[in-house]
Amino acid sequence: MPIPYGWFGVGYGAELKAGDVRPVHYFGCDLVLFRNESGEAGLLDAYCPHLGAHMGHGGQVEGDSLRCPFHHWAFRPDGFCSKIPYAKAFPPRAKREPLAKSYPVVEKSGVIWAWYHPDDVAPMFDVIDYPEFTDPAFAEPIKREWRFASNPQEIAENGVDVAHFAYVHAMDAVPEGETDYEGVRRRSVARGHRTIDLPTGERKQLPYSVETVQNGAGQKFTRLSGLVELSLLVIATPVEADDVELRFCFTHPRVEPGSPQEKAIEAAIESTCGQKGVEGDIPIWHNKIHRARPYLCDGDGPILRFRRYFEQFYADGPDGSRLVEAAE
Ligand code: FES
Numbered sequence: 001m002p003i004p005y006g007w008f009g010v011g012y013g014a015e016l017k018a019g020d021v022r023p024v025h026y027f028g029c030d031l032v033l034f035r036n037e038s039g040e041a042g043l044l045d046a047y048c049p050h051l052g053a054h055m056g057h058g059g060q061v062e063g064d065s066l067r068c069p070f071h072h073w074a075f076r077p078d079g080f081c082s083k084i085p086y087a088k089a090f091p092p093r094a095k096r097e098p099l100a101k102s103y104p105v106v107e108k109s110g111v112i113w114a115w116y117h118p119d120d121v122a123p124m125f126d127v128i129d130y131p132e133f134t135d136p137a138f139a140e141p142i143k144r145e146w147r148f149a150s151n152p153q154e155i156a157e158n159g160v161d162v163a164h165f166a167y168v169h170a171m172d173a174v175p176e177g178e179t180d181y182e183g184v185r186r187r188s189v190a191r192g193h194r195t196i197d198l199p200t201g202e203r204k205q206l207p208y209s210v211e212t213v214q215n216g217a218g219q220k221f222t223r224l225s226g227l228v229e230l231s232l233l234v235i236a237t238p239v240e241a242d243d244v245e246l247r248f249c250f251t252h253p254r255v256e257p258g259s260p261q262e263k264a265i266e267a268a269i270e271s272t273c274g275q276k277g278v279e280g281d282i283p284i285w286h287n288k289i290h291r292a293r294p295y296l297c298d299g300d301g302p303i304l305r306f307r308r309y310f311e312q313f314y315a316d317g318p319d320g321s322r323l324v325e326a327a328e
């Protein structure tokens with residue numbers, strides 16, 4: 001499948017200090033990520049427009065720019081060349097337009113988001129900020145990361161694949177709840193009750209809710225409420241068309257260290273990440289193919305509706321083939 005367009009997480013803001021320069025590889029491209037001395041993060045094509053040095057290897061931040069290690073040309077986060085130390089006349093084209101290819105970058109929820117579009121179309125929507133990830137009343141983000149052969153669509157589709165919950169995760173299906181599709185956003189809220197056995201031997205019915213927001217191909221947010229309050233950012237970033245980096249970033253209102261609430265939060269994180277969660281899915285995603293025309297039955301979730309939504313993120317359509325209901 002092609003690489004969809006959207007905002008994709010390329011790192012955490014707190015892990016990129018002013019002056020840091022890092023070679024990275026996303027969207028099938030060698031790139032350089034840096035933070036200048038004014039605190040602005042930049043993501044540029046790694047190869048210098050001058051004679052092609054990789055600026056992520058030996059490049060250094062100088063003021064508001066990244067300086068290439070080869071002849072010390074310097075580039076700002078917007079791709080404009082700010083300095084050629086030995087040119088007698090600064091080239092007119094370099095004054096007019098950016099020489100280096102740059103990716104739009106924003107920082108929200110503690111994540112550095114880069115906009116990718118295969119035709120370099122400017123951002124068509126915004127990243128959603130979830131302030132709890134940078135709120136001191138909330139816990140320091142708890143981060144997990146995986147990399148495997150897959151793509152953002154397969155990962156996102158998992159949430160509407162209601163039948164797999166019983167077989168992969170040995171759990172009851174998560175009801176889809178009320179879902180609403182609006183342009184690039186899909187929101188769903190599922191509410192229910194869970195029976196909890198308390199250590200006192202008592203049984204209790206606790207209401208819970210799971211709220212999710214998918215915002216374009218690269219940003220998903222989940223909020224669990226009930227026994228625990230937990231916010232999760234799911235960040236799926238294409239490395240290549242069939243190679244993905246998946247980050248989970250959790251936070252929750254601060255709780256007493258060692259308290260039963262803290263144990264419950266740890267257990268919820270473990271079940272979201274472990275075999276009952278994403279680590280149950282990863283080996284399947286890693287080895288599967290994408291069936292553009294799946295053979296579905298009546299117990300399957302709203303997979304085709306979800307695909308019609310996700311299809312909009314492919315500049316040239318998902319694979320050239322129309323989606324059809326194959327269960328006949
Ligand atoms: S190759 Fe970068 S300055 Fe020459």
Ligand SMILES: [Fe+2]
Pocket residue numbers: 158164168169277278281
């Ligand atoms: Fe799953």
